[in-house]
Amino acid sequence: MKKVNIKGKAANVYVYSDHNELYRAAADQVISRLVAKPDLLLGLATGSTPVPLYDILVEKNKEGIIDFANVNTYNLDEYYPIARKDPNSFVQFMHDNLFDKINLPAENIHIPNAEAPDADAEAIRYERELEKTGGVDIQVLGIGSDGHIGFNEPCDSYIYPTHQVTLTKETISDNSRFFDSEDEVPKHAITMGMGAIMRAKKCILIATGKNKAQAVKNALVDDASPNCPASILQFHRDVDFYLDEDAASLIF
Numbered sequence: 001m002k003k004v005n006i007k008g009k010a011a012n013v014y015v016y017s018d019h020n021e022l023y024r025a026a027a028d029q030v031i032s033r034l035v036a037k038p039d040l041l042l043g044l045a046t047g048s049t050p051v052p053l054y055d056i057l058v059e060k061n062k063e064g065i066i067d068f069a070n071v072n073t074y075n076l077d078e079y080y081p082i083a084r085k086d087p088n089s090f091v092q093f094m095h096d097n098l099f100d101k102i103n104l105p106a107e108n109i110h111i112p113n114a115e116a117p118d119a120d121a122e123a124i125r126y127e128r129e130l131e132k133t134g135g136v137d138i139q140v141l142g143i144g145s146d147g148h149i150g151f152n153e154p155c156d157s158y159i160y161p162t163h164q165v166t167l168t169k170e171t172i173s174d175n176s177r178f179f180d181s182e183d184e185v186p187k188h189a190i191t192m193g194m195g196a197i198m199r200a201k202k203c204i205l206i207a208t209g210k211n212k213a214q215a216v217k218n219a220l221v222d223d224a225s226p227n228c229p230a231s232i233l234q235f236h237r238d239v240d241f242y243l244d245e246d247a248a249s250l251i252f
């Protein structure tokens, strides 16, 4: 592992040649907090990147090292509209990859309602739920190839409240690998805004692969801009980046 200091930036940046080591280090950030605080408020992400981390949490839960009985989880986002039982809904993704494999009570799962009758009302409901937490204890993040976090897409300003978003062509194309065709990818979503992400006491962002290298450079090295939403993390009080060498290839 190599710790990289980005001049003038606060983030802790760890670069790994070995993915197992990368995910064990990222998972330890969650595990250590969960052991210390059984009623942890845990922010979660979807996509392929966090799955190996979730596999480690499942393993440690089965070994009795961590217990989710008193944990509350808050997901970053959800397509909208989409049937909750749709194999590609984020709530189904989370059940398939984590929730159905750990002892997390169903009532402790918090995610925007993919079937809500009114997206804006649901965004307001979810924002209020997030505000009540005062900020999650740790937020797991991935990053889109266009620099999005959650579904906060490149924009001319950082958007703070939970909101409905129109997905960019790049995001739809990136996410179409989970669908039979690009036409089937929902065009909208409901996403945590920057307010909830910045209120998190700790953020851990994981990025792997060459296709994330430009987004990582824009997020970490270049001047912060809402054109790369992840760049707001340059102002976060406590954020770690866990990168493989491909994703870090443009920051040296």
Ligand code: GLP
Binding pocket: 045, 046, 047, 048, 049, 050, 076, 077, 141, 142, 143, 144, 145, 148, 149, 150, 151, 171, 175
């Ligand atoms: C989706 C999610 C993001 C995720 C991104 C990257 O758009 N809304 O939370 O970080 O895709 O996904 P992946 O990890 O599969 O590259």
